[in-house]
Amino acid sequence: MHGSNGPSRRGAWGVVIVVLLVGVHLVRGGTQGWVTGGPPQPPTAAAPVHAAALAPPGAPDPLPASRPTRVRVPAVRVDAPVTPVGLDAEGWIDTPPAHEANLAGWFTGAVTPGEKGTAVLVGHVDTPDGRAVFYELGALAKGHRVEIVRQDGRTAVFSVYGTEVVPKDGFPAERIYRAGPHPELRVITCGGGFSRQRGYDGNVVVSARLVEVR
Secondary structure, rough: OOOOOOOOOOOOHHHHHHHHHHHEEEOOOOOOOOOOOOOOOOOOOOOOOOOOOOOOOOOOOOOOOOOOEEEEEEOOOEEEEEEOOEOOOOEOOOOOOOOOOOOOEEEEOOOOOOOEEEEEEEEEEOOEEEEEEOOOOOOOOOOOOOEEOOOOOEEEEEEEEEEEEEEOOOHHHHHHHOOOOOOOEEEEEEEEEEEEEOOOEEEEEEEEEEEEEE
């Protein structure tokens, strides 16, 4: 993940403020672009609207904090463990180890999934060995579900309302991470154009809202 130089240890709110101010590139870069045509990309469309008024009717109340342990996205066959990630030694948001293809990361500088605010999951699109956990992320569409198993035994179920590709240069952090009054989730991986010199030039960002707790 890319970000800006800065202290590598901050309180949660401090980290979020750094992310918002810098316009951090959440995912450092896929490694291969290894399949002809590359991973699925969302269709070009207007950015999803992040507004409190769009919270689904009957949405559950926010949950207390509890770290995520697993993410499931049935529509694209994702079923993966989740590990905490913070900032690396240079102050950028970190990613799971590149050799762990089926592993997602929860950014500890934001809320846990299901809490009031915006939780963030990240993961690789590919590795030197092939596809990784979020290779198919760009194929998600409105209404698809993202299920987050939490340490407290509850499963927070989010409904997708937007999937987009945003550039790493000029990443719209304030819009992507804006925290509203309802629990939200962003799932992010690499996307856009690919070159072996620079890797992927964008990020696929999936936006979802809490609609169910099991």
